[in-house]
């Protein structure tokens with residue numbers, strides 16, 4: 068299920084975008100998910116849980132395309148074509164490869180290495196013009212832009228060069244190591260707050276959050292990354308500015324402040340958590356949402372992919 072970073076850096080904006088834009092696609096990236104080893108039963112459950120969470124956050128399949136990536140096989144087909152336009156050294160330089168490969172005994176898989184190419188295919192298969200992402204994904208989007216330009220140069224102007232819509236929320240950091248981003252794949256259970264966590268889990272994770280030896284609450288990400296991360300989270304979930312949050316917290320020590328932030332997170336996600344639980348009970352509804360969305364996505368992709376086949380010489 069999504070974590071605080073996903074919600075504050077991404078999903079919150081997605082809900083607004085579906086209101087503002089006429090053609091918006093959101094996808095449960097189950098093929099990307101395989102890049103980190105998973106038991107089949109776990110993956111199956113994650114797909115449904117993520118869908119329930121996304122719907123509970125306010126994504127409305129009537130206002131957007133919401134679908135499961137692997138139900139639209141053209142993502143993989145296009146990734147192959149785009150992979151043939153991408154240099155291996157470029158992929159080897161990407162920080163996510165280096166980081167995640169380290170967690171696989173430094174023996175990353177082909178899937179992990181070429182994952183950003185699949186991401187480019189996710190975007191270009193629909194001739195997308197704008198991609199809402201957090202700043203951690205900027206390098207991947209730059210790769211998609213370069214691949215689009217490379218394709219256009221080789222085969223003639225075809226893909227729009229997709230632009231990032233960057234979220235205003237800064238990267239949310241791990242609660243155990245505030246120098247790295249909060250991440251789904253973090254092996255430390257206390258590092259990542261999921262939006263469906265129980266109040267007790269949320270309190271525990273914030274209580275154990277790594278800060279420093281100064282008890283005052285200040286915002287200085289460079290020299291005090293731990294407490295500054297808490298301030299960022301507090302501001303983002305309450306909708307207040309950093310200044311307002313600091314003003315409210317004047318006089319608190321970090322131990323008390325952690326509980327204030329935990330409480331604000333609990334408050335923010337209580338209704339979403341209840342809605343997730345309700346949606347999880349209706350598995351067939353979740354499956355149908357993803358299948359209906361995939362049919363719509365396939366229709367949108369078909370003529371574009373047909374043209375790509377012609378351009379590269381498959382037809």
Ligand SMILES: Nc1ncnc2c1ncn2[C@@H]1O[C@H](COP(=O)(O)OC(=O)[C@@H](N)Cc2c[nH]c3ccccc23)[C@@H](O)[C@H]1O
Nearest residue numbers: 072073076077096186189200201202203204238239248249
């Ligand atoms: N700690 C954090 N703080 C703030 N924002 C964060 C944090 N962690 C994640 N995000 C944002 O959440 C979205 C999904 O993140 P993923 O890492 O699953 O997201 C990823 O790993 C992508 N490769 C998924 C993907 C696959 N295909 C695509 C095509 C277009 C856009 C995205 C994709 C992202 O917007 C990300 O910026």
